[in-house]
Amino acid sequence: MANKKKKRLVIRTIILSIMAIAVAYTLYASFTKDKHSKVTVGDKAPNFSLVDMNGDRHELSDYKGKGIFLNFWGTYCEPCKDEMPDMENQYKVYKDQGVEILAVNVGEPDYFIEKFLDKYPLSFPVLKDKNRDVRDVYNIYNLPATFLINPEGEIIKIEEGRLTEEKIAAMMESIKP
Incomplete structure (x- = not known):
């Protein structure tokens, strides 16, 4: 008992x-x-440090004074595949005008990213967010997602979904120093 x-x-x-x-x-x-509140237009862009496909480290704060086209993407994302060549075309136009593209791959193995880059060669930095930490800070749920950051480091626009080349050009024009 x-x-x-x-x-x-x-x-x-x-x-x-x-x-x-x-x-x-x-x-x-x-x-x-x-x-962990949502990042919105008007906020200072949260800083981050990520490694690119060559092993070089990129910190967002290193680009102060430039307009940043911050794009989150994945190799499996059909709209991402569609907009990457358009982003590359516009990068060639705007890179000498103080605008940078940082393409952040969200959580995929190097093998998949390399295969993607074989098919879509890009001249702007492709950064690896292996643990999805930056994705979480920016509260990204849908890909592609693009943040426009002005030269002062402020987010001036957030766009989810496929961008046309015309829209990319207008966005880059809006963040040109």
Whole structure:
């Protein structure tokens, strides 16, 4: 009889402990959600540091004074495949006018990125967000996603979905120093 009571006490203690942990986590998550608020137009672009396909490190803050066309993409994304050649064409026009493209691949292995670049050769930096940390900071859920950052480091436009070459040109014109 005493053994059954002891087992019941242990089980109740475990259940109460699990419930206490769940309540504590819920409170923690609700109090810290503002730290991960959505990046919006008018915000200073969150800084990041990523490695490109050549192993060179790129930090967003290194591009201060330039207009940044920050594009998040994936090799599996059909609209990304469509807009990459258009981005390359416009980069050739605007790179000498103070506009940079940073193409951030979201979480894919080098092999897939290399195969993509064999098919779509690009002259702008292709950065690897292996752990999706930058994607999370910028709250990216749909690809492609493009952030226009003016020379002062402020986000002036956020665009999700496929961009036409005309729209890319207009966007780059808007962030030209």
